[in-house]
Amino acid sequence: MTLKKQDGVAVVTALLLTTLAITIVASLFWQQQVQVRSIENQRFQLQKKWVLRGALDWAGLILREDRRISKVDHLGEPWAVNLGDTRLDQYVENGRADTEDSDATLSGQISDAQAKFNLTNLAANGQVDPRELASFAKLLSNLSLDPSLAQRVASQIALTQDKVIAGPQQPGQPGGAQNPPNPSEKSDSLSTIANSEVQFLKFSQIDDLLAIPGFSVANIVRLRNFVTVLPVPTKINVNTTTAEVLSARLENVSLTDAALMIATRDRAYFLDFERFKLNFPDKVTEADVKFLDFQTNFFVVNGRVRLNKSLLEVDALIERDDKGTQILWVREN
Numbered sequence: 001m002t003l004k005k006q007d008g009v010a011v012v013t014a015l016l017l018t019t020l021a022i023t024i025v026a027s028l029f030w031q032q033q034v035q036v037r038s039i040e041n042q043r044f045q046l047q048k049k050w051v052l053r054g055a056l057d058w059a060g061l062i063l064r065e066d067r068r069i070s071k072v073d074h075l076g077e078p079w080a081v082n083l084g085d086t087r088l089d090q091y092v093e094n095g096r097a098d099t100e101d102s103d104a105t106l107s108g109q110i111s112d113a114q115a116k117f118n119l120t121n122l123a124a125n126g127q128v129d130p131r132e133l134a135s136f137a138k139l140l141s142n143l144s145l146d147p148s149l150a151q152r153v154a155s156q157i158a159l160t161q162d163k164v165i166a167g168p169q170q171p172g173q174p175g176g177a178q179n180p181p182n183p184s185e186k187s188d189s190l191s192t193i194a195n196s197e198v199q200f201l202k203f204s205q206i207d208d209l210l211a212i213p214g215f216s217v218a219n220i221v222r223l224r225n226f227v228t229v230l231p232v233p234t235k236i237n238v239n240t241t242t243a244e245v246l247s248a249r250l251e252n253v254s255l256t257d258a259a260l261m262i263a264t265r266d267r268a269y270f271l272d273f274e275r276f277k278l279n280f281p282d283k284v285t286e287a288d289v290k291f292l293d294f295q296t297n298f299f300v301v302n303g304r305v306r307l308n309k310s311l312l313e314v315d316a317l318i319e320r321d322d323k324g325t326q327i328l329w330v331r332e333n
Helices: 002-069 130-142 149-159 206-211 217-223 243-249 255-267 273-279 286-290
Strands: 083-087 105-112 298-307 310-321 324-332
Touching: 002 105, 002 298, 002 310, 002 324, 130 149, 130 243, 206 217, 243 255, 273 286
Parallel strands: none
Antiparallel strands: 083 105, 105 298, 298 310, 310 324
């Protein structure tokens, strides 16, 4: 009887040990599989970033070449042509056999950042610009949004800017040259970013408008195609802008008038302000030259890389001048 009990215990013990061994082996295989998958995802992510880096370099080359051959920017130029899904099978190592198809694709587009209203224009030296404020209010009205929101945005933009501290004039110096401010002297012209005041972060993207009362996600979506934030004040490129923005920039131009201007531009782009004014002498004044331009210095590059089932999308702001191009920021979407 005792022998039979011992045999039963031995069998149960053997089964338990076998189950334990199987569990340990399965756990090891699972951990190995997770690690392999993690390494594979990291490799895919790194490959996508390198592809997008190459795409940004390629976009910069296109923009530099465009500036070299032309001083006018319009929607008929090569940079304005969207890049559809382009297979990268020959350039990306996807870990598949040669006989298997790959899903590695690259797509994107370059858009003119100066086709939009630049929120940075709303204030200068910590002071709201009344002309720019009126333009932004008109743009909000054109988009069926509350124009009173313009004052809130302009005030917030002004708070993020430094005021130049004016020093006393140096007697006998031409043009009233200024001395560097003396810390021991009091000045009536204080900085808006004084030590006793709150430091407000500068706007860097349109989503920052959500911090202002009255703006909602729906408003931001509505504004996204018409408003931008650039590091310096800019003019509007007539050859690439929309009717809503053009109407807002010109005091005597309604939305209908602006739509007619856009239709004329689409048939033949404008070379300069004089030719633009010649087409609409009763709507465009000489003073409008301060707000309009026909070439662009800031572009937004959107790039999308799809590798198998993973997707990476980024936006990059590129500044271009006669010396070349530089990437100011890159953001993942």
